[in-house]
Structure formats: C-alpha cells, structure tokens
Amino acid sequence: MSLFTKNVRRNVRRFFRIDMPIRYFVTACAPTFECDIYTTGAKYHTPYVQNQLAEQKKRTLKSLAHIQDQKEVLTDIFVDIIRRVELFGECCEMISRGHSPKFNKSLWQDLTSHQIGFNKIKPLKESSPKTYQHLKTIEEKYLFFLNRLIDSISKSTIDHFYAPDRLPEGFRIDELSQIFSDKKYDNIPLVQSILRCSEGITTHTEIFRRIHDDHCLRQNPKNWPRQIANVSAGGLGIFTDKSFDVHQRLHVHFYFPEVEKVIKFDGVVVHTQGDPLDRLERIGISFEFPDGKDQTFLQSEIQRYEIEECLSFEL
Numbered sequence: 261m262s263l264f265t266k267n268v269r270r271n272v273r274r275f276f277r278i279d280m281p282i283r284y285f286v287t288a289c290a291p292t293f294e295c296d297i298y299t300t301g302a303k304y305h306t307p308y309v310q311n312q313l314a315e316q317k318k319r320t321l322k323s324l325a326h327i328q329d330q331k332e333v334l335t336d337i338f339v340d341i342i343r344r345v346e347l348f349g350e351c352c353e354m355i356s357r358g359h360s361p362k363f364n365k366s367l368w369q370d371l372t373s374h375q376i377g378f379n380k381i382k383p384l385k386e387s388s389p390k391t392y393q394h395l396k397t398i399e400e401k402y403l404f405f406l407n408r409l410i411d412s413i414s415k416s417t418i419d420h421f422y423a424p425d426r427l428p429e430g431f432r433i434d435e436l437s438q439i440f441s442d443k444k445y446d447n448i449p450l451v452q453s454i455l456r457c458s459e460g461i462t463t464h465t466e467i468f469r470r471i472h473d474d475h476c477l478r479q480n481p482k483n484w485p486r487q488i489a490n491v492s493a494g495g496l497g498i499f500t501d502k503s504f505d506v507h508q509r510l511h512v513h514f515y516f517p518e519v520e521k522v523i524k525f526d527g528v529v530v531h532t533q534g535d536p537l538d539r540l541e542r543i544g545i546s547f548e549f550p551d552g553k554d555q556t557f558l559q560s561e562i563q564r565y566e567i568e569e570c571l572s573f574e575l
Contacts, residue, residue: 275495282487284487289509297418330388334391345464372410401433440452496527498545499540504532504543525550531543
C-alpha cells in the first residue's frame with residue numbers, strides 16, 4: 261500500500277507515484293525569521309517529544325517520592341540533574357529555531373558552568389558508592405553531549421552549523437538502563453529513579469543528535485540512509501520524526517550512489533498527516549519549477565526501479 265494513496269491502481273496524477281527505497285535529505289529553503297545560527301528549519305521538539313519528556317519527568321519525580329534512605333539528599337541531586345538536562349533541552353530548541361544560546365549571557369554562563377559535572381553527587385562516593393557509580397554513568401553521557409553542544413554552538417555561524425562527524429551511540433548508562441528495565445527492579449524506587457532520569461536524558465540527547473547529525477549528513481550524501489518514500493517526478497511523500505509547516509518551502513536532495521549523483525528540487529509542503537502525539541508525521545512535498553534534466557533523471561530512476569521490481573517478481 262502506498263504511503264499516501266490507498267489505491268495505487270487509480271493513480272490519476274500528472275506524475276505516477278510509487279513507494280521505493282531512495283536516499284534523500286530535506287531542509288528548509290530559508291528561515292522565515294531572523295536567526296544567528298544556521299538551522300535546517302525543522303521542528304525537533306514535536307508534540308510527541310514534548311509529551312514524552314513530560315511523562316519521563318513525572319515518572320522520575322514519582323519514583324523519588326518513594327525513596328526512604330537519604331531521601332532529601334537524593335531528591336536534591338535528581339532535581340539538580342533534571343534542571344541541567346532541561347537547560348540542555350532548552351538550548352537544543354533554541355538552535356533548532358536558529359537562535360544561538362551564546363548571545364544570552366546568563367543562559368550561556370549557566371550552561372557552560374555545567375561542564376564541571378554533577379558536583380552534588382560527590383558526598384555519595386563514601387556513603388553510597390554503588391549509587392555514586394550509577395549516577396556517574398549518567399553524568400558521563402550528559403557531559404559528552406553537553407560538551408558537543410557547546411562546541412557546536414561556539415563554532416557555528418549564520419551560514420554553517422559545526423557538525424564535523426556523526427555522534428557515537430552506546431554509553432554505559434544505556435547498558436545499565438537495559439538491566440534496570442527488568443521487572444525485578446520495578447519496586448525499587450532508587451533504581452526506577454535512575455532509570456527514568458536516564459530515559460529523560462536520552463530523549464534530550466537524541467534531539468541534539470538528530471539536529472547535529474542532520475547537519476553532518478547534509479554535507480555527506482554518501483551517508484544518507486536508504487529509506488522508503490513515495491516518489492514521483494513531481495513530488496515526495498515521507499514519514500519523518502521532525503515537523504515542517506504546511507506551505508513551508510524546502511530543499512529536497514536525492515543521492516544516487518550508482519552514479520554518484522546528487523540532484524536538488526525546490527519544493528513546498530502541501531499537506532501533513534498524523535495525530536500530533538504520533539512519533540512520525542507524514543508530509544507531502546510538491547516540487548516547484550523543477551529543473552527539466554533533473555526531473556527526467558528522477559523519472560528514469562523511478563522507471564528503472566519499477567522494471568527491476570517486475571523482473572524480480574518474474575524470477
């Protein structure tokens with residue numbers, strides 16, 4: 261079934277549309293607002309993400325409320341961690357909208373001061389060494405992303421976002437979270453607090469990862485993932501975990517590794533589909549005044565894919 265049409269056989273549009281794997285990359289043509297740092301123009305803090313963050317914070321605080329031993333100390337520590345991570349998230353939202361946190365003096369000082377780490381956990385090193393080590397694994401992941409965020413902001417300009425390479429995956433806290441997800445830990449408040457706090461940090465850091473890696477990928481077509489999209493010579497339909505506005509103007513880039521060719525179309529978002537709280541949103545993009553040669557090339561690639569699919573069925 262097509263991403264956007266329930267009956268492909270009744271495709272009466274000017275250009276035939278087909279679901280096919282293709283390497284593509286989409287960015288906004290130009291922000292509709294004044295900005296001081298380069299942005300892709302996408303919205304990363306979607307309603308789904310905002311709802312997820314609110315739920316994770318709620319669960320963390322709920323778990324903290326059931327802690328008995330060293331409750332005041334631990335509550336103070338976790339609330340401090342939450343505040344730091346929320347500031348990280350605020351800065352991610354700012355750069356996604358094209359605003360640099362370094363031009364807000366008090367916010368920038370607050371953010372950079374967090375590079376010293378979770379100083380409030382130090383007393384636990386003697387009194388609760390295991391808890392201390394668990395929180396250090398959270399700190400390790402947080403500091404890695406915080407330092408990369410600060411580095412990107414410091415080295416970015418209005419014409420370029422600093423993202424030299426893709427960010428690594430797999431931190432010690434991620435492994436620990438997998439262990440703590442076991443049902444046998446469901447009734448241990450401290451473990452649940454660590455788990456829920458870790459989940460909140462991951463959601464925030466994944467937002468930065470998407471922002472950062474989008475800029476990195478934009479500069480490296482060979483790394484664009486091959487994804488199923490609804491393609492025609494006149495437009496594109498995709499599922500995305502980012503959000504664009506209807507009527508927003510976009511650049512749509514396609515990369516064809518077989519011939520090492522990148523082609524670009526200017527387009528406009530003609531419609532969006534999906535519940536606001538769904539993780540993925542479906543958007544339809546119509547190409548505007550496409551280059552004839554690029555359009556013919558894209559059409560030939562669509563036809564080539566159709567022929568290959570037909571031959572594979574015959575075999």
